[in-house]
Amino acid sequence: MNVFKFMVPEIIFGKGTLGLIGESARRLGATKVFLVSDEGVSRAGWVEHAVKHLKQVGLDYQVWTEPTPNPKDYEVERGKEVYLDTGCDAVIGLGGGSAVDAAKAVALLATNGGKIIDYEGVDKIERPLPPLICVATTAGAGAEVTQFTIIVDSERKVKMTIGSKSLVPDIAIIDPMVLSTIDATLTANTGMDALTHAIEAYVSVAATPITDVLALKAIRLVSSSLRASVASRTNTDAKNAMAMASLLAGVAMSNAILGAVHAMAHPLGGLLNLPHGEANAILLPHVMRFNMIACMDRYADIAQTMGVRIEGLSTREAAEKAIEAVERLCTDIGAAQKRLADYGLEEQHILELSKAAAGDVTLITNPRDATVEQIADIYRAAL
Ligand SMILES: [Fe+2]
Numbered sequence: 001m002n003v004f005k006f007m008v009p010e011i012i013f014g015k016g017t018l019g020l021i022g023e024s025a026r027r028l029g030a031t032k033v034f035l036v037s038d039e040g041v042s043r044a045g046w047v048e049h050a051v052k053h054l055k056q057v058g059l060d061y062q063v064w065t066e067p068t069p070n071p072k073d074y075e076v077e078r079g080k081e082v083y084l085d086t087g088c089d090a091v092i093g094l095g096g097g098s099a100v101d102a103a104k105a106v107a108l109l110a111t112n113g114g115k116i117i118d119y120e121g122v123d124k125i126e127r128p129l130p131p132l133i134c135v136a137t138t139a140g141a142g143a144e145v146t147q148f149t150i151i152v153d154s155e156r157k158v159k160m161t162i163g164s165k166s167l168v169p170d171i172a173i174i175d176p177m178v179l180s181t182i183d184a185t186l187t188a189n190t191g192m193d194a195l196t197h198a199i200e201a202y203v204s205v206a207a208t209p210i211t212d213v214l215a216l217k218a219i220r221l222v223s224s225s226l227r228a229s230v231a232s233r234t235n236t237d238a239k240n241a242m243a244m245a246s247l248l249a250g251v252a253m254s255n256a257i258l259g260a261v262h263a264m265a266h267p268l269g270g271l272l273n274l275p276h277g278e279a280n281a282i283l284l285p286h287v288m289r290f291n292m293i294a295c296m297d298r299y300a301d302i303a304q305t306m307g308v309r310i311e312g313l314s315t316r317e318a319a320e321k322a323i324e325a326v327e328r329l330c331t332d333i334g335a336a337q338k339r340l341a342d343y344g345l346e347e348q349h350i351l352e353l354s355k356a357a358a359g360d361v362t363l364i365t366n367p368r369d370a371t372v373e374q375i376a377d378i379y380r381a382a383l
Helices: 017-027 039-043 046-056 073-085 097-112 176-181 184-203 209-231 236-256 260-272 276-294 296-305 315-333 347-358 361-365 372-382
Strands: 010-013 032-036 060-064 090-095 132-136 148-153 158-163 171-174
Touching: 010 017, 010 236, 017 046, 017 090, 017 132, 017 171, 032 046, 032 073, 032 097, 039 046, 039 090, 046 060, 046 090, 060 073, 073 097, 073 148, 090 097, 097 132, 097 148, 132 236, 148 260, 158 260, 158 361, 171 236, 176 236, 184 209, 184 236, 184 260, 184 276, 184 296, 184 315, 209 236, 209 296, 209 315, 260 276, 260 347, 260 361, 260 372, 276 296, 276 315, 276 372, 296 315, 347 372
Parallel strands: 010 171, 032 060, 032 090, 090 132, 132 171
Antiparallel strands: 148 158
């Protein structure tokens, strides 16, 4: 068994738990909260809802909704200025992966200073962050429980992965009620992100018995509930199951880390501003085929967990069924129905993208070593 540690925030899960945001912030010693969210979450009414609960406990606050999908370096650096200028002493991230990642980056810069690029990589953060609460408004990103933030370097047009246990929020709130305002496309994309987290964590070279249990449970929940969650905004059982799947997959991937799908999706998101979950959904079957020789038995487990009958099949046949099950799920929910070329990817981009993917920290835990040329071939297969 490898030596490992396991990081997790305090987790508050369940319908209506968004209402605990104020008392959670008070408990951490906050007096003025910097509430980071985005326009979409604000339009859906959740920022107003959160502010009501901050006021209820007498907390002062500053709302900041400037981060865009795939948050940029200059956005979070401006956010830090607003945080400091308005005298805040705690950060709340309320949103999907983008708003939560932006909140983490603002909190990092608020006490550590400098530019966000200074922290690219692992364990570069030296000073503690202000109290940090993250609230998930989508079921998939998992950023509310992870030790990572992903920020676009606008000059290089790549997503930087920043990893440190300092980025694990103090408190993560997961309230399935907020999923009722998300449309079918975002539900499908974020659900595929959760499935990708679970699959990459399960086959990661850093997987542990703890992350295995979480990843398999997440795969089971996505397989049984994502279709129903995409089909109806009001199916509360499906929303609860997907909120739990996202949470479990998030904790699994924060600790087992990820693999080639995320390593390849990050530069794609930086170059094309492609939604992260859609990039994952397009790449996942191709990366699974590439990784097959490294982890056939684990793919067979995934097939079985996704409801495939594997009795009488060889390990290889069962592993191939896992890839088919992923593709069938994508077809059913309308994910990955386009190719990368439809989003503007051209052959001339592939070498640069492949070099960026080869240098992404999430590639380190991929079960099969991948050269730049092999990564380029996977991009071409999805072009
Ligand atoms: Fe992801």
